[in-house]
Every structure is written in C-alpha cells, then in structure tokens.
Amino acid sequence: MEPFPRPVVVVSACLEFEKVRYDGQVIPCAIVRELEPYVDYITVCPEVAIGLGIPRDPIRIVKMGDEKRLIQPKTHEDITDKMNRFTTGFISSLPAVDGFIFKSKSPTIGLRGIKIYAGVERSPAIERASGFFAEQIIHAYPGFPMEEDDRLRNETIRHSFLVQLFCFADFRRTAAERSLAALETFHEKNHFLFATYSPVVLAELYEVLSRSAGMTIDAALAAYFAVLTKLFRLHQTPESRIQAVQQLFARYAGLLRSEERTFFANVIAEYRQNKICFPCLLELLTSYALRFDDAFTVNQRLIEPYPKELMATVDPKRDRDFWKAEPPQAEREQDE
Known part of the structure; x- marks a missing residue:
C-alpha cells in the first residue's frame, strides 16, 4: 500500500499547543497529540488574534433582534466586527486544508451546542448554535471533516x-496530479471503502467518472469532490461493512475449502451479533489476499483507511492487574 499523505489540519491553539485559553491554560487532547507525527497543523485562537488578553474575561453570544453579537459582559465591549474581520482574513489566507479540530464549548471556535443568550448579563440561554468563528468555517468548508476535542474521545466518531x-x-x-488516470486510480482503491457508506452515492461517483472524458480536468475533479463530500455526510453501518467484505471475499471463495468458507461465514455472523470488531474481519480478509498474492485487496483503503498507529486501543485496561489488591489465599479461606 502506498504511503499516506500528510493531512493539513486547522486546530485550536489551546489544544496541546499554547496557553491561550481564557484562563491561561493549555488543554490536553490525546488525538491532537497522537496525530502530530502524521499531519501538519495550523493553529488558531480567534480570541487572542483579535487582541483579547490571557487570561481574559469570558465572552458570550447575545441575540439582539435577528442578529447575533459577540459581547464581553464585564466590559460590555462588542467584538463582533473584530471577530468577523479576523475570520474572513484567516479563511482567505489558508492554504489547502483537509480538516479541523476545535475546542468544544467555545463561543468563538466551538462547532455545536454553543449557548446563545437573551442578554449581556444574567439572562438565560435561548438557543444553541456554532461559535462565531466556527460558523464561518463551516460555511467556507461544507462537508469537510470537522470535530471537537470532546467528541473525538468517542471511538466511532474518532474513526x-x-x-x-x-x-x-x-x-x-x-x-494535484491533474490527471483522469490518477482520479480513476483513487476511485478504484477506495471503491469498497465508499461502498460501506452508500452504494447509491458510490454509483454517483462512477457516473462522474463515466462523464469525465468529456469534461475539463478541473470540472471533473470538482464534480467528483462534490459527490465525495455528499458520501461522507452518511455513515458506515454493520450491514454495509459486511456486504463490502463479502464482495471482496468472493475473489477467494472458489479457492478455499468448504470448511474455510464455513469458518468465514461464522466470523461474519459473529460480527453481525456484535461479538467481534470489524478489524477482525479485515484481518481475516487480508490473510486471504496475502495467501493468494492479491494486491488489489491489500491496496484497498477499506483494509487500512488511515495509519494503523492511529487505531484506537481495543481495551485500554487490558494490562491492568485486577488481582493485585486481592487478599492472600489463606486470608480468603479464613474469612470463609
């Protein structure tokens, strides 16, 4: 399998990098730390960028009529225009990026669930939305991978x-290769990964490829990427994963003994019953590909969609000694 590219990721500066949080702290974030050897980061703290100090008094989003304003309650300063100017300039200055990791609960950079208040002081939250800076990022990069530090602790969301x-x-x-052949190669190695998200949208990607010969390369790439972002708005399901694995397994079924085919069917059933994890299926499938020297399957991104070093641990407590605190055998017998 070819080496992975290095994604360019915009990240909140307070996550692992700088002491720029409102209280002057830096926030530990495991995934930001773990990703560092594999990505290129662009850090940002909108509040510091517009001149707010460290530490600083909190700010909040206030609904005034039909408009949202960014206010610092202690000083009553309205920093809406400053924030909007900075955000517009920041977006226009960005190079090509691939994703975003933001600090949750921030009125500027939080992606979801940010409280919108009815007034500047001692007023209730009346709705929730994205932070001021984050909202413009979402509009500028629709469909791009964006997550918050808190949510990335969940293994499914992280994956x-x-x-x-x-x-x-x-x-x-x-x-960057500006070649239809390169686009077709990209599509081929991602075929079964994309199938786990949606066979219907996968067919739309094929439709773009079928029309690409009559398009400029820029038009073909833009059309393909538009459908790709549509694909990733959907999510993998156990059944869609099973179907993709079964289609790849069909390449080897005729080469295996009946006992091996039965064993594979039983492993599928165990996954369907939530007894084993999906990587177990992929490992078994890879063993067949290696056995029959099948580079097509080995090179499928379904098998390894990102560096294996970034896979979440199966059991974080596996090496913990749960018997360390047990009383000696003689004491247990005496108690009985």
Whole structure:
C-alpha cells in the first residue's frame, strides 16, 4: 500500500499547543497529540488574534433582534466586527486544508451546542448554535471533516473523522496530479471503502467518472469532490461493512475449502451479533489476499483507511492487574 499523505489540519491553539485559553491554560487532547507525527497543523485562537488578553474575561453570544453579537459582559465591549474581520482574513489566507479540530464549548471556535443568550448579563440561554468563528468555517468548508476535542474521545466518531480526513488528503494529492488516470486510480482503491457508506452515492461517483472524458480536468475533479463530500455526510453501518467484505471475499471463495468458507461465514455472523470488531474481519480478509498474492485487496483503503498507529486501543485496561489488591489465599479461606 502506498504511503499516506500528510493531512493539513486547522486546530485550536489551546489544544496541546499554547496557553491561550481564557484562563491561561493549555488543554490536553490525546488525538491532537497522537496525530502530530502524521499531519501538519495550523493553529488558531480567534480570541487572542483579535487582541483579547490571557487570561481574559469570558465572552458570550447575545441575540439582539435577528442578529447575533459577540459581547464581553464585564466590559460590555462588542467584538463582533473584530471577530468577523479576523475570520474572513484567516479563511482567505489558508492554504489547502483537509480538516479541523476545535475546542468544544467555545463561543468563538466551538462547532455545536454553543449557548446563545437573551442578554449581556444574567439572562438565560435561548438557543444553541456554532461559535462565531466556527460558523464561518463551516460555511467556507461544507462537508469537510470537522470535530471537537470532546467528541473525538468517542471511538466511532474518532474513526469516522480519521477515515474522512485521510481520504480528503489523498484526494488533494490526487487532484494535484491533474490527471483522469490518477482520479480513476483513487476511485478504484477506495471503491469498497465508499461502498460501506452508500452504494447509491458510490454509483454517483462512477457516473462522474463515466462523464469525465468529456469534461475539463478541473470540472471533473470538482464534480467528483462534490459527490465525495455528499458520501461522507452518511455513515458506515454493520450491514454495509459486511456486504463490502463479502464482495471482496468472493475473489477467494472458489479457492478455499468448504470448511474455510464455513469458518468465514461464522466470523461474519459473529460480527453481525456484535461479538467481534470489524478489524477482525479485515484481518481475516487480508490473510486471504496475502495467501493468494492479491494486491488489489491489500491496496484497498477499506483494509487500512488511515495509519494503523492511529487505531484506537481495543481495551485500554487490558494490562491492568485486577488481582493485585486481592487478599492472600489463606486470608480468603479464613474469612470463609
């Protein structure tokens, strides 16, 4: 399998990098730390960038009529225009990027669930939305992988984010070649990964490829990427994963003994019953590909959608000694 490209990721500066949080702290973030050897980061703290100090008094989003304003309650300063000017300039200055990791609960950079208040002081939250800076990022980069530090602790969300992040970086690398042949190669190695998201949208990607010969390369890449972002708005399901694995397994079924085919069917059933994890299926499938020297399957991004070093640990407590505090055998017998 070819080496992975290095995604370009915009990240909140307070996550692992700088002491720029409102209280002067830096926030530990495992995934930001773990990703560092594999990505190129662009850090940003909108509040510091517009001149707010460290530490600083909190700010909040206030609904005034039909308009949202960014206010610092202690000083009553309205920093809306400053923030909008900075955000517009920041977006226009960005190079090609592949994804975003932002600090949750921030009134500027939080992606979701940010409280919108009815007034500057001692007023209730009346709705929730994205932060001021984050909202403009969402509009400028629709469909791009964006997550918050808190949510990335969830293994399913983390996996989904990493799959899309490295796929987008790979597409950017492919687009730089400005070649329909490169686009077709990208599509081929991602076919079964994309099938786990939506066979219907996968067919739309094929439709773009079928029309690409009559298009300029820029038009073909833009059309393909538009459908790709549509694909990643959907999510993998256990059944869609099973179908993709079964289609790849069909390449080897006729070469295996009946006992091996039965064993594979039983492993599928165990996954369907949530007894084993999906990587177990992929490992078994890879063993067949290696056995029959099948580079097609080995090179499928379904098998390894991002560097294996970034896979979440299966059991974080596996090496913990749960018996260390047990009383000696003699004491247990005496108690009985």
